[in-house]
Amino acid sequence: MPIWYDPVGLALGVALDHLFADPRSAAHPVAVFGRAATKLEKVVYEDRKANGVVLVAVCVGGAAGLGVLAQRLPKGGRTIATAVATWAVLGGTTLAREGACMADALERDDLSRARARLPHLCxxxxxxxxxxxxxRATVESLAENTSDAVVAPLFWGAVAGVPGLLAYRAINTLDAMIGHRSPRYERFGWAAAKLDDVANYVPARLTGLLTVLTGPDQKNALAMFRRDGHRHPSPNAGRCEAAFAGALGVTLGxxxxxxxxxxxxxxxxxxxxPDVKDIRRAVRLTRAVSLAAAAAAVTTAWLLASRRRGARP
Structure with missing residues (x-):
């Protein structure tokens, strides 16, 4: 089935995220997905890579399949489905708000509150x-999650429609659930971690470049992006953090x-x-990168949709 590119739906989804953010509700689609994945994990878990591959295949395949069904809707329905899916997978507004909450707590010297809020970020x-x-933890998390919560889902939504939006969020959620290093998930979570690396390879580098374009110190952001982006143990997070470090004139790591x-x-x-004052600067940079990513995604989807219409016999 051909992919339907819907720039209007993407734009509406970005607007919905800005207006309503990411409500912490058990009924949120990502929360529902997480509970379903947890139940399936209990069924298929064994300390083997193959079992982790099964979990990832079922969960990501199911999410992508749901996106394919959404693309069978009439044109107006596809636009609504794209808007809802975009809102569901984006987390940029919530990310910026969490950063602002950390800044507020630390500016008030309320370490207890700041420590309680940090798990919302990393x-x-x-x-x-x-x-x-x-x-430092807040600035690093803002940098990395600007890619995971904004640039990456918009990239996949622009180039792969609703299936891309839903499949990416499934991949990223599974990585957060089972892709980390621990005795339980060293082998079982291997597939989730590797697939997340692949899905974020291009978006992470786009995040670095958008940071260079929108940051307060473009020259230094580009220099650090090129010099230090590969130094992080993650093949992707370092590109974002190095660019943020250069743009803000700080040292991370x-x-x-x-x-x-x-x-x-x-x-x-x-x-x-980074100092406490740098958190506010990082939040502003996150918002600038998110806005640029939204504009780029909508433009890309529009160009692809125009090309598809032009290719019709």
Missing amino acids: GRDPRQLEAPELA GTNVYSGRTEHRPTMGNGPK
Whole structure:
């Protein structure tokens, strides 16, 4: 079945995310997907890569299949389906709000509140973190999640329609659930982690380039993107973080603790470590990159739709 590119639906979905953000509700489509994936995991789990492949194939295939069904709707229905799917998979407004909440807490020297909010942004253990490390964690999470929550879903929605939107969010959600390193998921989560790396390869680099274009220091953002983007252990996150570090004139990276597991990551950037004031600057940069990504996605979908119409006999 041919892919239907719907720029109007994408634009409406971006507007819905801006207006209503990402409500924390058990009825949210991503939450429903997560519960279904958890139930399936209980059925198929064994400490083997093959079982993880089965989980990923069923969950991602099911999400993509739902998107294909949405593309069978009449034109108006496809637009509504694209808008709802775009709203469901985007998290840019919520991401910026979480960053602003962290900035507010740290500006008030409320470490307890800031530590309680950090898990909304990343999986880092916040219990022993002081204000400078909380600020660094927030800036790094804003950089990485600008790609995961905004640029990547818009990219896949622009080039693959509703199936692309839903399949990407399924992949990214599974990676968050089982793609991390732990004794339980070292093998079972392998497929989810690898597929997420593939799905984010292009979007992460687009995020870096959009950061260069929209950031306050374009020259330094480009220099750090090129120099340090490969230094992160993730093949994708480093491209985003290095560009953010250069644009904001800070240094990211260092020692992180995740549920008792310590990681020592190379530094990126050539400035001082982030301070509390840099969180507000990172939030503004996240919003600028998100706006540029939305414009690029809608334009791309419009061009592809125009080309498809022109190719009809």
